[in-house]
Amino acid sequence: MRHNPEFSGDYAHRPVLWREVLDFVSRSSIGGEGLMIDATLGEGGHSELLLVAFPGISIIAFERDPDILDVARVRLKKFGERIQFINDNFSRMASYLAAKEGQVGHMLFDFGISSFHYEKSGRGFAYSVDERLDMRLDGFSGHDAEHIVNTYREKELADLIYRYGEERWSRRIAAAICREREKNPIRTTSALAELVLKAIPARFHVRNIHPATRVFQALRIEVNDELGSIRTAMKDFWRFMAPGGRMIAISFHSLEDRIVKDAFRRLARGCVCDSEMKHCRCLNEPFIKILTKKPVMAGMEELQENSRSRSAKMRACERLSGGVPSGI
Numbered sequence: 001m002r003h004n005p006e007f008s009g010d011y012a013h014r015p016v017l018w019r020e021v022l023d024f025v026s027r028s029s030i031g032g033e034g035l036m037i038d039a040t041l042g043e044g045g046h047s048e049l050l051l052v053a054f055p056g057i058s059i060i061a062f063e064r065d066p067d068i069l070d071v072a073r074v075r076l077k078k079f080g081e082r083i084q085f086i087n088d089n090f091s092r093m094a095s096y097l098a099a100k101e102g103q104v105g106h107m108l109f110d111f112g113i114s115s116f117h118y119e120k121s122g123r124g125f126a127y128s129v130d131e132r133l134d135m136r137l138d139g140f141s142g143h144d145a146e147h148i149v150n151t152y153r154e155k156e157l158a159d160l161i162y163r164y165g166e167e168r169w170s171r172r173i174a175a176a177i178c179r180e181r182e183k184n185p186i187r188t189t190s191a192l193a194e195l196v197l198k199a200i201p202a203r204f205h206v207r208n209i210h211p212a213t214r215v216f217q218a219l220r221i222e223v224n225d226e227l228g229s230i231r232t233a234m235k236d237f238w239r240f241m242a243p244g245g246r247m248i249a250i251s252f253h254s255l256e257d258r259i260v261k262d263a264f265r266r267l268a269r270g271c272v273c274d275s276e277m278k279h280c281r282c283l284n285e286p287f288i289k290i291l292t293k294k295p296v297m298a299g300m301e302e303l304q305e306n307s308r309s310r311s312a313k314m315r316a317c318e319r320l321s322g323g324v325p326s327g328i
């Protein structure tokens, strides 16, 4: 099925892997019908596309950030009651979808943050705009980035910059942060970006990538416990899927992709044991079929129209028929 959607004009950024998302939905046995969950609504790009392409679907959309949710509400108003909005973390979907077990036709996760966050949120996601170091997606709960930068121990900082930022200079950067904050607390994006720039030897700066990029990514992931939310959702999502329904997850970070991949493997074996457990105790039948042996990546056409799609990896699975497994 070939789709040629009209993207609404005010939203410059096309949703990542949109052709592949539409194809996975249209080729399922459920087709473009029934209830869909958009777990990461953002500015509503994927949702708009799906609501236009499939007049038979309705959507329940989760979004953690109330500001971007307002943008999506305006954009998607024309679809009336076909879309319902929930301003909450997708990790809490079980508390909203209790009555929908086995009824969801499709589910989409498009992890990370949106260009809105870098360009318009005012919450310090980008090193290129001088703002206070906040980075909280919901804007109010938990510790912000300023707290982390100014209070974590040097080793904790180095570890998180290494793990979530995959930054080889993590120890030098953490040491530089700790030296600086003894003199002055680090409160702004530009203060942090400048400090990182100086901490990495100039000959190791990569052209076209600011040295602080990875540090900012690491802080954002830590501030919002992004991987914890994904882990919880990957444990829960299958309960809501109808047989034949498809779940699609788009990752931008190797750690996100690993969580999805591991969850798919376990569910394809039928295992619902806690991921920390070494041996499976539930011994269920296979519960999903994996549709993507390898992750799907953007093709040439998309790479040319959307540079953000470069690091996107999509995995998809299909719910098999069968009862609710034991062990839950």
Ligand SMILES: C[S@@+](CC[C@H](N)C(=O)[O-])C[C@H]1O[C@@H](n2cnc3c(N)ncnc32)[C@H](O)[C@@H]1O
Pocket: 014, 015, 016, 039, 040, 041, 042, 043, 044, 045, 046, 047, 062, 063, 064, 065, 068, 088, 089, 090, 091, 110, 111, 112, 113, 114, 137, 226, 229, 230
């Ligand atoms: C990459 S954007 C999604 C873009 C969207 N698919 C589109 O086409 O416009 C990811 C969105 O998910 C939101 N988000 C991230 N983690 C979330 C979570 N745990 N629960 C709910 N929303 C989340 C972010 O605030 C962001 O708006």
